[in-house]
Each structure stands twice: as structure tokens, then as C-alpha cells.
Amino acid sequence: MISKLLIANRGEIACRVIRTARDMGIATVAVYSDADAKALHVRQADEAVHIGPSPATESYLVGEKIIAAARQTGAEAIHPGYGFLSENAAFARAVIDAGLIWVGPKPESIEAMGLKDAAKERMIAANVPVTPGYLGEDQSVERLQAEADTIGYPVLIKAVAGGGGKGMRKVDDPANFEADLQSCKREAKASFGNDEVLLEKWITSPRHIEVQVFGDSHGNVVHLFERDCSLQRRHQKVIEEAPAPGMDEETREAICAAAVRAAKAVDYEGAGTIEFIADASEGLRADRVFFMEMNTRLQVEHPVTEEITGVDLVEWQLRVASGEPIPLKQEELSINGWAIEARLYAEDPAKGFLPSTGRLEMFCVDDGYARIETGVEEGSEISPFYDPMIAKVVTRGEDRQDAIYRLEDCLSELLVFPVKTNAPFLLRSLLSEQFIAAELDTGLIERNPQWAEAVDLSEAATSQAALSMLNRGVDDQNSSLKGFRMNAPNRSKVAMMFGEQVKIGDADQPFDGLLQLDDGDTVWLNQEGETFALRPFAARGTGTAHAHDGDIIAPMPGKVIAVDVAEGDSVTAGQRLLVLEAMKMEHALTAPFDGVVAELSASEGAQVQVEALLARVEQVEG
Structure with missing residues (x-):
């Protein structure tokens, strides 16, 4: 049995291989680029070797560096994972020629x-x-066109050295065949160094x-x-x-x-x-x-x-x-039983599935009823250099319906922020009538572009966050809008920061259909797979302040119904300066510290917009 194994890969597959090797008592060696110096697979392995700069062409795709790392560490075998050099026959032969075991x-x-x-x-x-199709050596446009006409349209042009969806074109109209052929050959040449193609009958379902x-x-x-x-x-x-x-x-x-x-x-x-x-x-x-x-x-x-x-x-x-x-x-x-896997990617479906990069400020996924294969953790960086997969979420059930429901639960409770993910898109796909009924074909997603639409923060979500903040005692003068109403119960509204916006949540109308996590600073919500982060609105001019925290800012659009001070007045910490009415509730804005009203922009009866400067208090040196 192999005693020491080098994994010539990164991310979740490297972590996956390390896990099994450890269970088998096999020591592991990780390799890493500059971008992966602090990656999870590097820390999980028994040893790690740096193999070069961040671009894969200068690190993970350089077979000589990987073989050198194996020799340096005394590894007996190399596991290529998938992608990178895993299907490179020349690399496999080089590994074997170096006296190492090729796990493949x-x-x-x-x-x-x-x-x-x-x-x-x-x-x-x-x-x-x-x-049915054409595999011939004659690659002339005339021969390929004639073969396509014989096969019948639609026909599929495929690069003979292709993979990953590259070098493929579906042709519906014979008039477009030559243009599509040339496009396919150019892509194949650029991707694989080989522009030869084959033709196949396009399967309609x-x-x-x-x-x-x-x-x-x-x-x-x-x-x-x-x-x-x-x-x-x-x-x-x-x-x-x-x-x-x-x-x-x-x-x-x-x-x-x-x-x-x-x-x-x-x-x-x-x-x-x-x-x-x-x-x-x-x-x-x-x-x-x-x-x-x-x-x-x-x-x-x-x-x-x-x-x-x-x-x-x-x-x-x-x-x-x-x-x-x-x-x-x-x-x-x-x-x-039955098993289903969803690929969770760092990408934004609403923006054409563009990759989303950055630090995972929040990454929380429940593995209680799912198998989570990942190479990242909270605090990890999603790099622009590699595949944007965050995790594979796998559920098993006694039958297909059971597996679907378990995967739905997991995707509805994961929290990933601020990196965007395809979780809402996965949920919509998974819960679509077609998928539930197993009416599947490879064009299903293309016919349902609405699955990629953005999820907007709902009033129900802000209400849930507002209730959470009130329950943990967010300072009333910072965030809660409480007031007495004739012939109606007291209402509790909370101002929260949602990115650069201020949102008002009605805490009297909580919605329990959302997953939430309150870490004491932020309320994290999963709504339809999308992660939202809301924080208490700490208006400048409230709470503990420093020398430059004297700006009194409108936490929301509203009407100034009372002004209690004038410019030049001395004020003490906590003293009411003015009252803003918004959403039929009154919100008192107070002095953050002892000082002087250096500027007063608000007047009684004025309508103000969110984050408008209403007043400024300056500390008095002395």
C-alpha cells in the first residue's frame, strides 16, 4: 500500500483525497500556488510544497514542478484529482518514468x-x-457540409480534442453551417491546439x-x-x-x-x-x-x-x-437509495453567471443532513485564478423525492456573504415542476432563463431581522422606532443598514419562513437561497462617539416634526436634538456626547431624505 501520497490539485478535490488518505493511514503532501498559500487543502495535508505563481499555467499545470515536489517530500504516488493534469497522458507517463505511482x-x-x-x-x-455522424479524415468544408446535409439538421459540430463544452456548435440551418464550423474550429484550435472536428446527429430530447x-x-x-x-x-x-x-x-x-x-x-x-x-x-x-x-x-x-x-x-x-x-x-x-448533488459556485446568475470573487465573510452550511465537499471555509478568499466552485452539496434519501427535499433544506439554510452564489438558481432549478417530474433534458435550463433572476430583499426578511435585533436589545435610540398610537397597539420598527441603504423592519410582523443567524453584530438571512446581511443602523450622533462622530444623520426618509435646539447651543450626551417622523412613527435623534451644536440643517416641517445631514455636534476642547 502507498505510504505517502502527493495530490496534484487544489480546492475541494484535494481536501476530498486527503480525507480518504488519512483514513487509510496514508501521509499526504499538498501543492500550492501563491494564491493558495493559506488554502484549506494546504493546512489539511501533512506537508505542503509551494509550486509557483497564482496562474495555473505557472503552477498546477507544470508537471515538472509537481514531480519535483514528490521527490522532495518522498511521496511514492501522485493523485491528479480532476481537471488540470488529470487527463494528460504525457504527464502520467512522466510520473511513471520518474519511478512514481500514477493514481489513474x-x-x-x-x-x-x-x-x-x-x-x-x-x-x-x-x-x-x-x-450517427461523421468521423472522417477529410476535413474540408465541402465534405463536412455534405455529411451534415446527409445526417440531417440539427447537427452538432464537435472538436475531436474537445471537452468542458468548448469546441461545440449546434447547427439548425444548413445556411449557417460554414460560419458555425469556422467558429468551432477557431475555438478548438485556441483551446486544444487541434481544430479537427466530427459531426453528430443532434438529439432533440x-x-x-x-x-x-x-x-x-x-x-x-x-x-x-x-x-x-x-x-x-x-x-x-x-x-x-x-x-x-x-x-x-x-x-x-x-x-x-x-x-x-x-x-x-x-x-x-x-x-x-x-x-x-x-x-x-x-x-x-x-x-x-x-x-x-x-x-x-x-x-x-x-x-x-x-x-x-x-x-x-x-x-x-x-x-x-x-x-x-x-x-x-x-x-x-x-x-x-437516491443521491443528488448541486454545484455551489461563486457566481452571479443575474449578471450572466459572472464569477464573484473576494473574502468569505460568512460561510455557513449545515452538514447535518448533507455531505458537503469544499475546499474553503469562513475567511477564505475566492480567487479569480481558478474554477469558482465553493462547494458540492450532496444529499441522500430513501427515494428521489426525499433526496430533493433534503437538498432543498440545505440550500435554503446556507449563508454565504458577500460573495454571490448560484444558490437561488439551484433552488429554482431543483424545485421546478420539470425537475420534480423528472422531465429532464440538457436544454431545460436554457428554456427557463427566469431561474437566474435576482432575489430582492422582502419586507418579510426585514421584519425578521428587526425582530431579531429587538430581541437582543438593540439600543432604542440607535435603531428602534417605537411609538404610541391611538386605537392601535404599540408598533416596533427598526432601522437597519442593508449595504449602503437603510431598511425599516416592522418587528411586529415576523416571518418564520426564513433562516436567520444573529451573530450579535449582523443578522444573516437566507431568502430563496440568497444571503442577505443586515446590521443595526447606528446613526452618527448616537452611541459612544469619537471626535469626528458628531454628524446627526437621517436614518430614513421622513419629516422633521420637532427641533429642540439652535445653532450654538450647548448640549449634553443623550439630550434630544430633534424628532423625525417616518412610517407614522417618531424617532428621537440625540447628542452623542457633550458639546455644542455647530450646525443645524433641519427645520420643523421639513421633509428629509435618508442619510441627510440634520445637525452636527462638536466637542468643546477644555
């Missing part, structure tokens, strides 16, 4: 599945069903179904059933689940057997995924499921397979890389 498939297997056209030819030879496979050096290959990854945005997976809804045993047996044949065709060792596209226009059927590609590594969504099978796939990787056989035979594997 043989370089030849990676190369065999690396080019989509060659991989599809292998699959045809192995009797694995493939999507596509489901993305993939099968987890595992091989060892003893000739054994098993599958660990399927996952459904149909909920995608621009070819990027958003929510994954296992097993696939609507999958009958006949179709499952056929697709999983095809996956095993595919893995055996390339003499596969370790964890891998065979990805299929299913024409679900008439439900899932064995004769309408086609091979797309193979990912020769551990997948981001591997936890859902672990949750339904009870298998630790990282442990299997380490055992198989050490020369052991697969721990379980096919007949010993079974599906137990």
Missing part, C-alpha cells in the same frame, strides 16, 4: 480516449452504440447519462451504475443525481454492459466514466442511448455514486494503484 489509468488508455473520433471508432469495434466504471491491473472491470447529469448550463453540469430517473432494469443493464465493454476496449485501470447521450423523446430506451466520450479520471459528481453504493471511490483508486484487485465483484454492488 495507463497513459495509453488516456490517449485512446483523448480524441473523440478515434474513441468512437474504438467503441464501434467494441459493439458500443454511438451517435437529450438526456446526459453516464456510467461509473472501475478497472484494475488484474483484468477486472465493474460498473457502479449510472448517473443523470442532464441539468446543464452551456454544457456544464449543474445538478447530478444517481440513479437516473425513469431508468428501467433492461435499459440499465444494456447501458452499464456497454460501459464495461468500452472500458475493457482500452484495458482500463482505475476510476473512469463512460458518458452517453440518450434520446428521451419516448423515455429512456436501450436502443436510443449512444456513446459520447470517456472521462479517464474521477468525476466531479462521483459522490452521488458513492452515496448509493456505499463505496469510497478514492479508496478504490489508491488500492488499485497499489496493485490490489477491485475490492468488490459486480454481483456484490447494488443501488441503495
Whole structure:
């Protein structure tokens, strides 16, 4: 068994591998760039080695530095995680040539599945069903156009060396084929250094179904059933689940057997995924499921397979890389329950899913009924240099509905601030009628742009925050607006800061449908997945003050109904200076300290706007 392991990755997958290695008694070595010097995976590992500047091209993608770090620390093996160098056959070969153990498939297997056209030819030879299309060497525009016309539109152009959604174009109209082809080839050349393409028939109701496979050096290959990854945005997976809804045993047996044949065709060792596209226009059927590609590594969504099978796939990787056989035979594997994973990203859906970076002032997620895979913690920095994933939130239930409800609960209670996340978008997707009914296809998100709309702070949320502040005794003269009304009960309103705005919360109308956390300074609220932070409005001119805290500011729009002082008057700390009426309540503004009214801008009867300067008190030197 491996005794010391270097993880050639970062973030949540590095932490994930470290966890299993520790459980197995294997020492771990982390590598890190400048941006990750204080990262969670660095502190969790037994040792850590700096490998360069923040850009991945100067650190995590430099194989020589990673191998040098392994030699420096005496690590016997390298686990690549996913992304970065995980599917780089040249790096895998360099690791092996350096006398180290590569925790992954043989370089030849990676190369065999690396080019989509060659991989599809292998699959045809192995009797694995493939999507109708064109794989020819003739890459002329004329030949490709003719083949597309023969296949029939819509047709999909795919870069043979592509991945991650890059180098792909759907063509609906033959008149647009040449322009889309050239665009696809340019992108493929820039991304992969190879502009060759293949053509596939576009499936009109596509489901993305993939099968987890595992091989060892003893000739054994098993599958660990399927996952459904149909909920995608621009070819990027958003929510994954296992097993696939609507999958009958006949179709499952056929697709999983095809996956095993595919893995055996390339003499596969370790964890891998065979990805299929299913024409679900008439439900899932064995004769309408086609091979797309193979990912020769551990997948981001591997936890859902672990949750339904009870298998630790990282442990299997380490055992198989050490020369052991697969721990379980096919007949010993079974599906137990249902699991769903949501990818929580630092991005703003309402702004085109632009990445959101910065420090996590608040990061609170309940792992009581969810599995949280993350590489960050409260206080961590979300860097602009890498993938913006904050965490993978995974729930398991006895059935699909149970797993959905558990994931809903978790997303409705997480708190992340001030970094924006896609949590509201995830909740809307998860709770949509289509997802609940398992009416899935890869275009579902694209057809529902409203799921990405911003969540606005509601009156109910401000009421909840107001009640929380009153319950912990926020100073009345700072924040609460209390007053007596004829023929009506007393009302309690609280002025709060919401970013640069002042919000008024009616504490007499609390709403218990929101998660809240009160840390004594800030009330944090989760509303429909969005995190809001509200703080007591400490008007300048209230509370303990310093030499420059004498500005008396309107905490909200209102009417000045009383002015008790004049410019030049001496005042004492706590003395009432004026009264503001807002929302039918009176709010007294007082002197922050002993001093003199140096300026008075307010007059009785005047209407003032929020944060208007009403008066200024200066301390008297003496």
C-alpha cells in the first residue's frame, strides 16, 4: 500500500483525497500556488510544497514542478484529482518514468480516449452504440457540409480534442453551417491546439447519462451504475443525481454492459466514466442511448455514486494503484437509495453567471443532513485564478423525492456573504415542476432563463431581522422606532443598514419562513437561497462617539416634526436634538456626547431624505 501520497490539485478535490488518505493511514503532501498559500487543502495535508505563481499555467499545470515536489517530500504516488493534469497522458507517463505511482489509468488508455473520433471508432469495434455522424479524415468544408446535409439538421459540430463544452456548435440551418464550423474550429484550435472536428446527429430530447466504471491491473472491470447529469448550463453540469430517473432494469443493464465493454476496449485501470447521450423523446430506451466520450479520471459528481453504493471511490483508486484487485465483484454492488448533488459556485446568475470573487465573510452550511465537499471555509478568499466552485452539496434519501427535499433544506439554510452564489438558481432549478417530474433534458435550463433572476430583499426578511435585533436589545435610540398610537397597539420598527441603504423592519410582523443567524453584530438571512446581511443602523450622533462622530444623520426618509435646539447651543450626551417622523412613527435623534451644536440643517416641517445631514455636534476642547 502507498505510504505517502502527493495530490496534484487544489480546492475541494484535494481536501476530498486527503480525507480518504488519512483514513487509510496514508501521509499526504499538498501543492500550492501563491494564491493558495493559506488554502484549506494546504493546512489539511501533512506537508505542503509551494509550486509557483497564482496562474495555473505557472503552477498546477507544470508537471515538472509537481514531480519535483514528490521527490522532495518522498511521496511514492501522485493523485491528479480532476481537471488540470488529470487527463494528460504525457504527464502520467512522466510520473511513471520518474519511478512514481500514477493514481489513474495507463497513459495509453488516456490517449485512446483523448480524441473523440478515434474513441468512437474504438467503441464501434467494441459493439458500443454511438451517435450517427461523421468521423472522417477529410476535413474540408465541402465534405463536412455534405455529411451534415446527409445526417440531417440539427447537427452538432464537435472538436475531436474537445471537452468542458468548448469546441461545440449546434447547427439548425444548413445556411449557417460554414460560419458555425469556422467558429468551432477557431475555438478548438485556441483551446486544444487541434481544430479537427466530427459531426453528430443532434438529439432533440437529450438526456446526459453516464456510467461509473472501475478497472484494475488484474483484468477486472465493474460498473457502479449510472448517473443523470442532464441539468446543464452551456454544457456544464449543474445538478447530478444517481440513479437516473425513469431508468428501467433492461435499459440499465444494456447501458452499464456497454460501459464495461468500452472500458475493457482500452484495458482500463482505475476510476473512469463512460458518458452517453440518450434520446428521451419516448423515455429512456436501450436502443436510443449512444456513446459520447470517456472521462479517464474521477468525476466531479462521483459522490452521488458513492452515496448509493456505499463505496469510497478514492479508496478504490489508491488500492488499485497499489496493485490490489477491485475490492468488490459486480454481483456484490447494488443501488441503495437516491443521491443528488448541486454545484455551489461563486457566481452571479443575474449578471450572466459572472464569477464573484473576494473574502468569505460568512460561510455557513449545515452538514447535518448533507455531505458537503469544499475546499474553503469562513475567511477564505475566492480567487479569480481558478474554477469558482465553493462547494458540492450532496444529499441522500430513501427515494428521489426525499433526496430533493433534503437538498432543498440545505440550500435554503446556507449563508454565504458577500460573495454571490448560484444558490437561488439551484433552488429554482431543483424545485421546478420539470425537475420534480423528472422531465429532464440538457436544454431545460436554457428554456427557463427566469431561474437566474435576482432575489430582492422582502419586507418579510426585514421584519425578521428587526425582530431579531429587538430581541437582543438593540439600543432604542440607535435603531428602534417605537411609538404610541391611538386605537392601535404599540408598533416596533427598526432601522437597519442593508449595504449602503437603510431598511425599516416592522418587528411586529415576523416571518418564520426564513433562516436567520444573529451573530450579535449582523443578522444573516437566507431568502430563496440568497444571503442577505443586515446590521443595526447606528446613526452618527448616537452611541459612544469619537471626535469626528458628531454628524446627526437621517436614518430614513421622513419629516422633521420637532427641533429642540439652535445653532450654538450647548448640549449634553443623550439630550434630544430633534424628532423625525417616518412610517407614522417618531424617532428621537440625540447628542452623542457633550458639546455644542455647530450646525443645524433641519427645520420643523421639513421633509428629509435618508442619510441627510440634520445637525452636527462638536466637542468643546477644555
